[in-house]
Amino acid sequence: MKRLTQDQFFKAVDFIMTNARPLDKKLFEYFFWNGSSLAVMNELCRYQNTDGGCGHGIEPDIRTAVSSPVGTSVAMQYACMVKTPLQHPFIKRAMQYFTSVFEENGKWPLILPEMNDEPHADWWHYTGQTGGGFEANPGAEITGYYHAYPQILRDGLLGTLHDHVFQYIENTEGVMEFHEVLSYLRLAEVIPEPGKSMLTDQLRKIAPKVVTTNPEEWDGYCAKPLWMAPSPASPLYSVLKNNVDLNLDYEIDNQAADGSWHPFWEWGQFREVWENEAKKEWQGWLTVKTLLALHSFGRIDEKVTVEKRS
Template structure:
């Protein structure tokens, strides 16, 4: 099954009518030979003076100030744009992460307590007694991913060897099946490991075994908030593609069928009636993000009519 030209045009129209300028510039870059510089410039609008990312880059919390979690989102985009480690966006973000590392706890907390002062999804609420938000149930999210950015952009960090060793230890302790976001954080770490061959092999082996339990293969549940095959392997070069070939083809068909008549793909979650007016705005932003991501996977797997 292929995404028809009409459905492609509907998705494109939605992005340029409703998505954020960031997703519009990324669409231009990935599909229409647009300027990388234009995309980077849009990304920098979400970067604060302290180098961290905020300003609602992660639509589910409307926090203007920086947070490690929003900074990982910014670095995902920066890495995807193949920015070099000495690019100002990268160097500033890494300096921010260094500045907010909790030495005593040896961790980065996903979001600061100020998140409770702004509209946010319930899972981002900061628990003052525990000292972290509801998302942060394990060390992996966001720490494993952050260690990956140090592997990619700042291998001179004196604590990197210690952090990398801890990443392996924490992975060994995680309950199975691995949660969606724990898996994704470790997957991003895996793809940055150019040294530490033993650790790389361990993480690769552990995730290769876990992927079949983490990824939901039940098509009837793919409209729920579950880890779907394309989350683990958004393109054929992904390390888990060979493990999920059959399921990926099924999901590609599923995504083509589930596109809204208005061109977008819908997030599989809501804020459960909280901050309803703000959620309406966040929902549209997510539609733009998810639509761009879905189109990129469909293109990567040659499922769009114009991709001859």
């Protein structure tokens, strides 16, 4: 079994401490050096607007400062990773933003017109052509945050959201886009039974059809196995085990010379912003994400002392 060597690990750490966003540095410190969740949240608050939503490049492919449901969902991923309680003002404001957007639109739109106002990835360009119904990405994930923080719920909202979530997955006929699968996986982590088992069973049937299993394709934009099952506790690991093991070997072999892991996608426009800003921000996040996955699977050299949280 391949393991990240001590030298490789510290090259990654040096890259993070030198190049990553302050937010991702604090997230690394939280998991590997017993850092403070408050330090992570202090950085995360910099991305929150007065309406409670988040922008300002929290999702590096979207550079606008304007709040968006997807940007706010990315921010909530960080908040949940460090177990932020409801009492934190960030959580209350973000959840109020989600509720206000849903009440206005009947869903959480994925792409907003304001995204065109600043440099952005090609796939985030607003064309005015959006679906009229529920959008599973990020809708399923956001529904999960109401389970993580049920005190925020207004009467009747959860039932409406569950109608959307379960009807959508039942109508997919076993075919979903991989970001939708990720969104449902985040919901499955927090939804109580029997919903958890129902979603997990569905996702275990869908995932093998969505995941890219050929290592020769992993350097392009695709659904890598490790993205679907980033730890042994992931609900999809049992059906993706062999592919995840290969993916772990692949990531160890494909660490860049500077210690980072590069995004396996790139912009076709705004190239200067991509090269000088967005790409580097993704490198920082992906390096933290990859180290977390490698550690979860016992794939970091045993000589490396890590004060990692359980």
